[in-house]
Amino acid sequence: MFEIYETKERIIEDNDAEAAKTRKYLADRKTVLINLMASPGAGKTTTLIRVINALKKRYRIGVMEADVDSAVDAEIISRQNVKVIQLHTGGSCHMDADMTRRGLKKMGIEDVDVVFLENVGNLVCPAEFDVGAALKIMILSVPEGDDKPLKYPLMFTVSDAVLINKIDTKEIFDFDEKRFEENVRRVNEKAPVFAVSAKNGDGFEEFTAWLEGQIRKELEL
Amino acid sequence: MFEIYETKERIIEDNDAEAAKTRKYLADRKTVLINLMASPGAGKTTTLIRVINALKKRYRIGVMEADVDSAVDAEIISRQNVKVIQLHTGGSCHMDADMTRRGLKKMGIEDVDVVFLENVGNLVCPAEFDVGAALKIMILSVPEGDDKPLKYPLMFTVSDAVLINKIDTKEIFDFDEKRFEENVRRVNEKAPVFAVSAKNGDGFEEFTAWLEGQIRKELEL
Numbered sequence: 192m193f194e195i196y197e198t199k200e201r202i203i204e205d206n207d208a209e210a211a212k213t214r215k216y217l218a219d220r221k222t223v224l225i226n227l228m229a230s231p232g233a234g235k236t237t238t239l240i241r242v243i244n245a246l247k248k249r250y251r252i253g254v255m256e257a258d259v260d261s262a263v264d265a266e267i268i269s270r271q272n273v274k275v276i277q278l279h280t281g282g283s284c285h286m287d288a289d290m291t292r293r294g295l296k297k298m299g300i301e302d303v304d305v306v307f308l309e310n311v312g313n314l315v316c317p318a319e320f321d322v323g324a325a326l327k328i329m330i331l332s333v334p335e336g337d338d339k340p341l342k343y344p345l346m347f348t349v350s351d352a353v354l355i356n357k358i359d360t361k362e363i364f365d366f367d368e369k370r371f372e373e374n375v376r377r378v379n380e381k382a383p384v385f386a387v388s389a390k391n392g393d394g395f396e397e398f399t400a401w402l403e404g405q406i407r408k409e410l411e412l
Numbered sequence: 413m414f415e416i417y418e419t420k421e422r423i424i425e426d427n428d429a430e431a432a433k434t435r436k437y438l439a440d441r442k443t444v445l446i447n448l449m450a451s452p453g454a455g456k457t458t459t460l461i462r463v464i465n466a467l468k469k470r471y472r473i474g475v476m477e478a479d480v481d482s483a484v485d486a487e488i489i490s491r492q493n494v495k496v497i498q499l500h501t502g503g504s505c506h507m508d509a510d511m512t513r514r515g516l517k518k519m520g521i522e523d524v525d526v527v528f529l530e531n532v533g534n535l536v537c538p539a540e541f542d543v544g545a546a547l548k549i550m551i552l553s554v555p556e557g558d559d560k561p562l563k564y565p566l567m568f569t570v571s572d573a574v575l576i577n578k579i580d581t582k583e584i585f586d587f588d589e590k591r592f593e594e595n596v597r598r599v600n601e602k603a604p605v606f607a608v609s610a611k612n613g614d615g616f617e618e619f620t621a622w623l624e625g626q627i628r629k630e631l632e633l
Binding site: 230231232258259260261263264282283284311312313314315316319332333334335336338339341342343344345357360363 | 451452453479480481482484485503504505532533534535536537540553554555556557559560562563564565566578581584
């Protein structure tokens, strides 16, 4: 047997007032912000490229790439001919609402309908900070394991949709889709779960159809 | 083209005095603390089981499992017949030196030679907080990609050894070991890199031999 010991109460800074300001900033400009979250290497950038290509005929798209360091992702995204800015969080493991609004201002969103924020690769902190987005989408990649909703419950609770990426490797990693969805349902009753492969494109038709429906709803508000 | 914009200066709390206290607490009891860090699902617990079984004949081992929530890992480790405690970080994405010392006290280390701290699954915050460990070991799993030292440089800078786990899947994920090691070397000149598979045991002989050498050195100090 073993003990469970709560070492520290959660400290959440007052980020909510800033998130309201960021929401107003976006609403005034009729821009929809989508917060994309996942572990390092789960496939955020590759997923984003598929989504951009599905949406860019109908919407003017902007991308904010948030990283502690480097511009690896912004370089890749810039080849998609969409507006892109690299944000450096200076060691912070997540974006907050103030940093997000400053990023939006710096990039300029007057000519942008939909902005994707690719958050820092992390399943903990990004879940705690409302950046002012209309939609939160998280990606769990198959090699991470189907037990992750138990260990990182907040991320799964706050997400509006969950993607299972690298679904083409599920046999190799003994990933049980049914068990995963049950684990998601313990903390989130309604977020749709989409199994996809950003590498080969499987499952993207269904996901991007859902996403477009959500974007349309937001733009009509 | 795109801009790079530094949104926030890094805020590091004064954790160093606490780390010195934790180091003294460990030294007084002749216990070696090893800080194990990785992304969610990189294989920390499976690796730990392999290491425990290689070392437990010679050393009395303790394990501190740090998670935001759940006791999934402590349950698995408790079957290995070693001392184990589950620490809940209360939403924090990392362990700090004070939390670590309180965990050590709660578990009790008078009868323990080597304590493994399985840190919260995260490549950002755990790298920033010295917990007072003698050794920092990080695991990067193949599906995360060989570019991760560029995006999470601090983690690779502070680590004393780097494991590449799930090496049996390197063909599937086009993981280039040589490029990965070059990326590690940009930020860390000397940490050995071990390619392993915690699933099938490949590479563990070499890694645990190195680890035992390090533990022996620490215990002789």
